[in-house]
Amino acid sequence: MARTKPISAFLFIFFAIFTFSGDGESQSFSRVLSLGAKRLKREKMSHLHFYFHDILSGRNPTAIRVAEAPSTKKSPTEFGIVMMIDDLLTERPEATSKLVGKAQGFYASASQSELGLLMTLNFVFLEGKYNGSTLSMVGRNPVMEEVREMPVVGGSGIFRFARGYAHAKTHWLDPSTGDAVVEYNVYVIHY
Structure with missing residues (x-):
């Protein structure tokens, strides 16, 4: 024992x-x-301002339909449509303005009652000290509202550990084609 x-x-x-x-x-x-x-070392807040060119028409669209539900064509909101994007980000609203990056990802119509998109994309920057850095945004975009707010959930490069929000405001829209230019103001906290 x-x-x-x-x-x-x-x-x-x-x-x-x-x-x-x-x-x-x-x-x-x-x-x-x-x-x-x-x-x-220390967190800082940056404000980025650019224009997002979402082009569905013409010979070289930057947004293409990759999926839809059988009922999408009957829906007034195109509920169920999924669009893949590689949109230009420019300094000014004109497409010929200085290119500062691209918006790459997808958006989908996620509401049956209003034009409300689920946006999942990366802002890929190609200019200056931000070249090679990205910001990731995921959120709801009720496109008929004047200003829409979506969360920035992360980033890479200079924007590693980023968090913040983006305000989107439609600058120009062609209702016959769906082509649009959207002004973005992005506020992001990063190291």
């Missing part, structure tokens, strides 16, 4: 050492880092 106590104590210590790590996290795939280890 005296031998069971040392064996029990040994087993308890053995399992305690190998079951729990010092910080309570598994060391096999993760570890806690300080912000300084990733050279993250």
Whole structure:
């Protein structure tokens, strides 16, 4: 009977050492880092202003239909349509204005009662210090409202760890083709 106590104590210590790590996290795939280890100094807020060119018509559209439901054509909101985009982002509203990036992703008609889009896209910047950096936006776009707000949920490059919001305002729309130019004001907090 005296031998069971040392064996029990040994087993308890053995399992305690190998079951729990010092910080309570598994060391096999993760570890806690300080912000300084990733050279993250201080957060700042940036404001970006550009124009989004969504072109559905012509020989080289930047938005194309990739899916729809059988009932989409009968729906007044085109509920169920999915559009893939590679839209230009320019400094001014004119398509010939300086190119600052692209909006790549998709939008889908997600409402049966109003023109409400689910927007899932990356703003891919091609200009200046932002060249190669991206911002990711996911949100609801009720296109008939004058100004729409959508969340910025992340980013890469200069915008690593980004969070913020985007305001979209239709600058120009051709109702016969669906072509549009949308003004974006993006406010993003990043390191």
